[in-house]
Amino acid sequence: VTKTSLTEQLRSGNRLALARILTQVENDTPTGQLALDELFPFTGKAHLVGITGSPGTGKSSLANQLARLLRQKKDQAPIAILAVDPTSPFSGGALLGDRIRMRDLSGDPGIFIRSMASRGALGGLARTTSALVQVLDAAGFDWILIETVGAGQSEVEVARLAHTTVVVEAPGLGDDIQAIKAGILEIADILVVNKADLAGVENTERALRASLEMAHDENNGNKPVWKPILLRTEATRGIGVDAVLDAILAHRKFLESSGDWKTRERSRLQAELDSLIVQSLYRQWQNSPDAHQYQDLLQKVWAHELSPTHAASQVTGEI
Ligand SMILES: Nc1nc2c(ncn2[C@@H]2O[C@H](COP(=O)(O)OP(=O)(O)O)[C@@H](O)[C@H]2O)c(=O)[nH]1
């Protein structure tokens, strides 16, 4: 099987080819890189929905229910769930738990579920996730749900990949404080208090409402702004999930009418291009005869004899 025909098979809906390409891309192999290049023209169509929050809040349960509902509501549109597990491969338990909980969905050929087992070999969780999402996008999934644990900066970056970010909280975890720390609330388009059947929902909701108001206080002039929607769910029984889906659809409308849908993608692609250019130029310089000055300059910067700006301009010759 040649590389080209593998991407062609993926494009024609072959799930085995899709799984193989995802593995190649996740491991950053030359085959994976080639596939990404070949598939790029077919990307940029899917609606990416990030579902983030602390472990155990009910993200997988919610993703599961959302996928089901989306299938019904959107004329059986194909849906992918990418479960990003940022923990080490040794904590296989949680991953297995998710796999089992999501198993009932795999009977529907229109829902494709994939766990990301390893931390990005490509250099960063966000980059690997982005690459896998591109493959799923090119494979024709109109909706891609990305489940990620909202525990740190890299997860915030993953959430930024998404068009719509759903932050999931649950009563009694002291999560609101953690979420604020991680900057998770600032990126929430939709905030879900799950486990509405448990005691303490009102308290969690009140705390979140207060922090939301703080996070979204700034006045953005005339630009239309999206006000995050706060909702309650009981994901295990599917209660309130239709309202979450409605909020996602409303957010999509907002992105399209405000022009943000295009702007977000463009600025993400520009940032990717710029960072690749910078990396490539840096590598070229490292392999050039000029690179020998680097250690000298670094010593001078450390000794505070030379400012980093001056040191850099000596390297590049730019004044
Ligand atoms: N009581 C209650 N339990 C829930 C609810 N949603 C999820 N759970 C349970 O909470 C646990 C963690 O759910 P899971 O979806 O795996 O959370 P994740 O770690 O955020 O993906 C599981 O045992 C679920 O059955 C809910 O609405 N109410």
Ligand SMILES: [Mg+2]
């Ligand atoms: Mg989960």
